[in-house]
Amino acid sequence: MTAERHRPAPRGAAFLTHVQAVLEGMPRAQQRLGRFAVEHPIAAAQMTITELADSLGTSPATVTRFYRALGLSSYSQLRLELATAAEDRGRAGRDELSGDIHADDSLGTIIEKMTAAYAQMIIESGRFLDAGDLERVARAILAARQVRIFGMGGAGSVARYLQGKLRSLGVPAIAFRDPREAVIDMANAEAGDVFLVISQSGAAEDAEHVLAEAVAREALTVALTSDPGSSIGGRADIVLRSVVREETLRTGVLSTRHVEMWLADCLSAAVLVCRFDESRTALTRVNEALGRVRRSAR
Structure with missing residues (x-):
């Protein structure tokens, strides 16, 4: 295991970039975990260590090796980092497509803004329901x-x-x-x-x-x-x-x-x-x- 993997993991949306960057040098089972975490950070953050392992056909011990390779000390820290990264990534997407409609917006941009706004409201409502x-x-x-x-x-x-x-x-x-x-x-x-x-x-x-x-x-x-x-x-x-x-x-x-x-x-x-x-x-x-x-x- 290289020294690079033991460096403290970055926070926020950069954490997902960090996961992607170290995937190539990981064993295949850990690569599956990493790809799932990057593609579905919210789902992964909501799972217990056993649920995550079972969903990807691996073991809790492999999950432990995975988060340690990322520079994390516990599975709860992995869940926290994934949840924070998902929120930051979602916020970045909202910032890009949120805001009011402007005179120079193309109809394509307006469609994207309206779609993102309505979808986000329902997604956030689902979290509270x-x-x-x-x-x-x-x-x-x-x-x-x-x-x-x-x-x-x-x-x-x-x-x-x-x-x-x-x-x-x-x-x-x-x-x-x-x-x-x-x-x-x-x-x-x-x-x-x-x-x-x-x-x-x-x-x-x-x-x-x-x-x-x-x-x-x-x-x-x-x-x-x-x-x-x-x-x-x-x-x-x-x-x-x-x-x-x-x-x-x-x-x-x-x-x-x-x-x-x-x-x-x-x-x-x-x-x-x-x-x-x-x-x-x-x-x-x-x-x-x-x-x-x-x-x-x-």
């Missing part, structure tokens, strides 16, 4: 007598979208845009019902009033918001967090809706898998009914 919370909400929805969804303005469109997804799975769901109508219906809620409120800021006053009524009726309350510390996020039983980044000349309202609809899709998918056979039957019936409608309209 807790699978345990998602399952808890899904199972509560399946056990509820009634599911109510509230959203004002553009969030109301997401509420209707989620209503349609849940109804297609056989879930009794109803969406509201008008706070008065929502409060009237909530007055008949029972303990065990589910109330979902969609508010990007988490500070919509009318939404707070409807949420307060849901709390009073002992419904399970769920907030879809980008601010868990907001008045709505702080009062809800469970928060499903979205990450939204707005630029001056981008349509921030639309970017918010896209991330919220992604959250709605995640939730409906969780409901589907929690009661798979019944949900699949319900979807089949819906598709058959829609097919009959389409045929009769010809």
